[in-house]
Amino acid sequence: MKLIIVLLQIFLLLPIFSFSIQSNYSYIFSFGDSFTDTGNLVVLYGGLATATPGVWIVKPPYGMTFFGRPNGRASDGRLSIDFIAEALGLPLLPPSLAAAKQSFRRGANFAVGGATALERAFFVDKGFKAVSPFNISLSIQLGWFDALKPSLCSSPQACKDYFAEALFVVGELGWNDYAVMLLAGKSVDEAGSHVPEIVGNICAATEKLIKEGGKTVVVSGIPPLGCAPANLVLMANQTGGEYEPGTGCLRDLNLLSKEHNAQLRRALARLGGRSPAGVRVVYADLYSPIIDFAAAPGRYGLDGEQLRACCGGVGGRYNVDLAALCGMPGVSACADPSKYVNWDGVHLTEAANRRIADGWLRGPYAHPPILNTTATATD
Template sequence: MTSFFFSPLIMKLPVLTLLSLSCFHFSHSFTPRYNSIFSFGNSLADTGNGLITSAQQSPGIGRLPYGMTFGRPTGRCSDGRLVIDFIAEAVGLPLLPPSLASDQDFRQGANFAVAGCTALDSAFWEQRGLAGIFGTNDSLGVQLQWFEQLKPSLCSTVRECKDYFGKSLFVLGEIGGNDYHLPLLANRTLEEVRTYVPYVIETISNTAEILINEGAVDLVLPGAPPSGCFGVLLTLLPSPNKQDYEPQTGCLKKLNALAMYHNELLRRAIGKLLSKYPGVRIIYADYYGPVIQFVQTPERFGFGNGALIACCGGGGPYNFNPQAWCAQPGATVCEEPSKSIYWDGIHLTEAAYRYIAPGWLSAWSHAKVH
């Protein structure tokens, strides 16, 4: 499924630790020690659930050029692998199957992420008159329910589950972008959307706490990327004022500020969790810093197709056209996705994800148990 959905009201977009500039390969000091990985989140982490649940709404993600670098479409919103894939490879585990796939063995992990999902559940959006703008109700709470349903096939007793999940890695995100961007595209003000951030962070924190009580001791909580650099938002939420754009990047200042606010609150929440649960290790995994570095100095990373220009799309200044999504009629694809930061106007290319993953792994290898 393309990580995007359409409705009569609005186009539904999934959305969507510092990177060591010298760390282009996985650190040799990182020793695999997990028996399984469990991943939650949106289209930045989805390895196929969105395609399974919403194939009729958005068939593009199930066909080329999605997956072209990987060799075939896989339900990932990219040309190839995601950060979660590189993490799995680094710790010696297979790529995570989507949790909704049939005939899969989930003993070594499962991916509950769904493209287009929100952190907040449908009740929150119904109270604000926004329930109709989302392409899926598979919120973080729903993903947690899927985890609970899967658990009996993984372990039987409380002690067995504590031991099993204590040897697992939990990756909780990225998630939250759709909670902000879709309401903005539905003409809600930035001031209103900013008030959603504490609710999103509380939901992420509560979910992490539930997983900790299930036995999780190693958790990765990714922050938000700089959404002011997304071609889709630059196209659909443009400003006539030049001062609203960052001079070094061309990204929208206010949207990047929103992402930074989310990340600030997430870091604080992680600090509180670490204080509450000694013996648990949690890292903040940075999406924002690496992507800003890519956009500011693309040539340093081998990106040469224009920092904000999508590899796959239907034209326009950022190669994003709401009438011609990637893999839809009228869209074209660049010859070398590895030269692009952005794949389709929101999601990154495999090349960009490949650079981000070592930064997370480096931060993880140096993290201490509190």
């Protein structure tokens, strides 16, 4: 038994290498927010991005680890969607709002940083100030998808045949919905009262993609909101400041994440159960891996302080300061991002994204794993 434990520990500490495999997928189409966005937010801002507060992802040290420059991703390198594409032997997904000359025959990414599952009108009508200036909700992204279809397939049946070979990914959605409410002073309970609406919109999008011909739709839950360094700084007083003993994360925010994920997983299981034969609805767990990293970072080779941002701030417990965000002049990154879970207070490092993607592809962080082609619905 001791030998098995030692071998397991050694295995977990080994570097994870991306490699392509033979798969049933010829294309990827993805949706979501900044956890999945590969450049759409920067395209939307255009030339104003370099001078717009909050769009610091266009500045170094973003992209430092893999691309060597800022590239529209909210990380030091690749996102989980990038590692999934690489593992399936597909090109990294171009942002759907890229120049018209860009080819989307191998897939497209409709995700946009700041996107919500709920309609923008929901927030505007309630007077929320923090909502994105752009109309980039999930339904809008689905509209972009519909507009792209004529360039990909010539008839409804041709589209069904085409999309049957695609992997659809509905990336993280919900973080921004809850954050807008919480930052406006709403209680965690009030934000949580909207979980059914948010989950309903995500499931409606999933069902639409199935009707379009999709055979595999991967749907991400949300991360533990209480473990994000930025939330630990901004929301400790608002949530009562009770911390989980095993992780140091904010308890009430994590309970909100758990409730969202539980409702989402149940709804996806129902959807999978009534979907046509051969359709797989995959629940991608974004909560458990980050909790695992927070509880035992060294076990995963993430030896940096697990609740501390690699880039930004001026020190302090979480290295988060709104006056010194990652990408602002004079703000630097930690010496080795590969040892950290969190990149900029909200988003994840390439190292964390790599491990999450591997857990979605092969388990244990997806139900069923993407590469498990025998199961047909979430369990």
